[in-house]
Amino acid sequence: MHRIAVVTAGGDAPGMNAAIRSIVRSAIHERLEVIGFERGYAGLIAGQARMMMARSVSGIINLGGTILKTHRCEEMKTPQGLRKAADVLRKFKIEGLIVIGGDGTFRGASRLHEVSGVPIVGVPATIDNDVAGTDTTIGFDTAVNTALSAIDKIRDTATSHERIFVVEVMGRRRGFLALEVGLAGGAEEILVPEIEFDLDAICERLKMAREEGKTSEIIVMAEGAGNSRRIADYIAEKTGFQVRLTVLGHIQRGGPPTAKSRILACQFGYEAVKLLLGGVEKAAVGIRDGRIVSVDLDYTWKETKELDMRLYRLAQVLSA
Secondary structure, three states: OOEEEEEEOOOOOOOHHHHHHHHHHHHHHOOOEEEEEOOHHHHHHHOOEEEEOHHHHOOOOOOOOOOOOOOOOHHHHOHHHHHHHHHHHHHOOOOEEEEEEOHHHHHHHHHHHHHHOOOEEEEEEOOOOOOOOOOOOEOHHHHHHHHHHHHHHHHHHHHHHOOEEEEEEOOOOOOHHHHHHHHHOOOOEEEOOOOOOOHHHHHHHHHHHHHOOOOOEEEEEEHHHOOHHHHHHHHHHHHOOOEEEEEOHHHHOOOOOOHHHHHHHHHHHHHHHHHHHOOOOEEEEEEEOOEEEEEEHHHHHHOOOOOOHHHHHHHHHHOO
């Protein structure tokens, strides 16, 4: 193997740059050339490439986002788009491709491998943490801490004004982020797409808590759990309490990655290069019980990663 490529696709996640740095320098250490495709799969299809050298990734380990940029690419979901991407890989003489992203990125990578025959390794980087086969993903820990910092500040004003705050965090289909943020932030209620909830029962619990002397509450919800504006209004109407809504939005994607996200990115990038050199055709890296592992690429997006119900039950116990 002489030349590999790297691309970041889908939503950005803090630590992607640390992963790019790890891949480039690990590959150079193994005497491989590295091409970086810019702007995700859209840039790959368009042949937007640049040579990556050791110095080209200097000073990026602490940066959020991705220096290679990223775009959503509908064309990659079509046979024509896949053929274009395969042609570009052949044109640039790419013998192995590393894709950094989430389950949607890996779905596209799997199909690209089928069309091109080029070995592909996925590096899971998404704040949603919804990639099967790995306990956590690059960027998840950073997003949790970013949201947690905001909730700590919100609790100060909630306590001062004796209000209920509904705080919406990211997670259109999955509630991993909401669950960990809610538990770490001491939320009274956590609403996630995976678990059905009864708003009337929640309102009764909130009223009972006030009768017992509680003066403020935090409700953390994933964006996919429902319409946060309607939920906040409903709670206000049913309880008679002051309710405020805060949508954290894209601040959760940005900012410097935490040490945990950076170290994970370093490990994943190094392992991805090793897998390509070891002859793997289609795989992803992951971490299970503290060990870096190799996972079948198709498994990462075909299987559904289960929410940790032990954490959910613990949050319920501690919310009294």
